[in-house]
Amino acid sequence: MEKLVIKGPTSLKGEVTISGAKNAAVAILPATLLIDGICTIENLPNISDIKISCEILEKLGAKITWNDKNSITIDTTNITTTQAPLDLTSKFRASYYIIGSMLGRKGEIEVGMPGGCKLGARPIDQHIKGFESLGAEVTVEKGTIHAKAKKLKGTSIYMDVVSVGATINVMLASVLAKGTTTIDNAAKEPHIVDVANFLNTMGADIRGAGTDVIKINGVEKLHGNATYSVVPDQIEAGTFMLAAVATKGDILIKNCITKHLESVTAKILEIGGNVEDNGDSIRVWCNKRPGKANIKTLPYPGFPTDLQPQMGVVLSIANGTSIINESIWESRFQYTDELNKMGAKITAQGKTAFFEGVKKLYGAPVYSTDLRAGAALVIAGTLAEGTTEVYNLEHIDRGYENIEGKFRALGAKIERVTE
Numbered sequence: 001m002e003k004l005v006i007k008g009p010t011s012l013k014g015e016v017t018i019s020g021a022k023n024a025a026v027a028i029l030p031a032t033l034l035i036d037g038i039c040t041i042e043n044l045p046n047i048s049d050i051k052i053s054c055e056i057l058e059k060l061g062a063k064i065t066w067n068d069k070n071s072i073t074i075d076t077t078n079i080t081t082t083q084a085p086l087d088l089t090s091k092f093r094a095s096y097y098i099i100g101s102m103l104g105r106k107g108e109i110e111v112g113m114p115g116g117c118k119l120g121a122r123p124i125d126q127h128i129k130g131f132e133s134l135g136a137e138v139t140v141e142k143g144t145i146h147a148k149a150k151k152l153k154g155t156s157i158y159m160d161v162v163s164v165g166a167t168i169n170v171m172l173a174s175v176l177a178k179g180t181t182t183i184d185n186a187a188k189e190p191h192i193v194d195v196a197n198f199l200n201t202m203g204a205d206i207r208g209a210g211t212d213v214i215k216i217n218g219v220e221k222l223h224g225n226a227t228y229s230v231v232p233d234q235i236e237a238g239t240f241m242l243a244a245v246a247t248k249g250d251i252l253i254k255n256c257i258t259k260h261l262e263s264v265t266a267k268i269l270e271i272g273g274n275v276e277d278n279g280d281s282i283r284v285w286c287n288k289r290p291g292k293a294n295i296k297t298l299p300y301p302g303f304p305t306d307l308q309p310q311m312g313v314v315l316s317i318a319n320g321t322s323i324i325n326e327s328i329w330e331s332r333f334q335y336t337d338e339l340n341k342m343g344a345k346i347t348a349q350g351k352t353a354f355f356e357g358v359k360k361l362y363g364a365p366v367y368s369t370d371l372r373a374g375a376a377l378v379i380a381g382t383l384a385e386g387t388t389e390v391y392n393l394e395h396i397d398r399g400y401e402n403i404e405g406k407f408r409a410l411g412a413k414i415e416r417v418t419e
């Protein structure tokens, strides 16, 4: 078993370069199934979710060549089966994008129910509603989803909830459908724009991604023969912004799109941190104890739920009592029990948590309960006095490339140890 051993406290100082966005990359890889040809994808984060995505594509018949640790060339000319490997697809959430892509490419797919972080109920009714509106038949039996369509036909789909996954999945299924598909009440996250840009580069006709109405004019074929670079990860960038504030540090975060970070920037300024926006890099520093704040997580451009635990660490040591209202996921406060082991005073009740700020956290053995919770615990271990051991690293490794290397380069005393 591996653990991260962190000796604190350290103020993080220096520069960090952000990797490609996990949530864009895990959609772009299955999107390559819509191409009858070859393409190259660069700026892929080197994380376990990407490795599993590649394995799934290979099992479906794709040929993948790794150009370096962040770039692949993928040939999807011969897709040989419509059965995705159930064991692999159940390992992470975004495996559901195989459904939209394979419906478009082959008109059929059998796939395991998606896995991923345990954040409470994670229904996929809006995905299914979208596929059915396009003319597919979808059955869910014994943990397996079977989707089938003779020919998908463009239509208008209203999303009952703002869902990143359903928006992307319906977009994927519509690219090669006959006629025009309109998605109303679409999610607007940067990775939705990135997936649309990727597909358009390959010959799709998608308009309005990044707004709440997306129009997809079906095309006959995607041509491939192009190179695409994944957008920088705004959640990783936000993680380092909040790490700078939490540790009273000074970090220059390079390779990010600062426009994607406006909600985080606003909250950091509100609690007394400093932010210098350089367009493609952002410097965040803080030389005093942060102030309290109230936060509600919301779909983009609101404060992202995926930065809620990292913000929770900052508020756990803030001056005063803060409240976080988690409006996206029902069980996203499991990390607060771990922070309380380190001396925090947090009371979570349902979707609301109260953070009575303490002056210091103290090192303790703690367990990542999900991906972003894991990152939050690494920040907490860095600012805490004494030794913190973070367990359950498989969560962190799903979404952060070389987290210990990046923290170490900023001065943290952090080691990965095998027990």
Ligand code: UD1
Residues within 6 Å of the ligand: 023, 026, 093, 094, 121, 122, 123, 124, 125, 126, 127, 128, 161, 162, 163, 164, 165, 166, 187, 299, 305, 306, 327, 328, 329
């Ligand atoms: C994506 C992100 C995840 C992030 C989340 C919200 C990926 C791979 N994961 O997850 O990191 O936390 O967006 O920003 O991109 N819902 C339904 N029915 C559906 C689909 C969703 O009711 O069919 C609800 C969910 O329960 C949740 C809300 O809609 O309350 C948002 O979920 P959604 O945006 O779909 O999240 P994911 O795409 O799974």
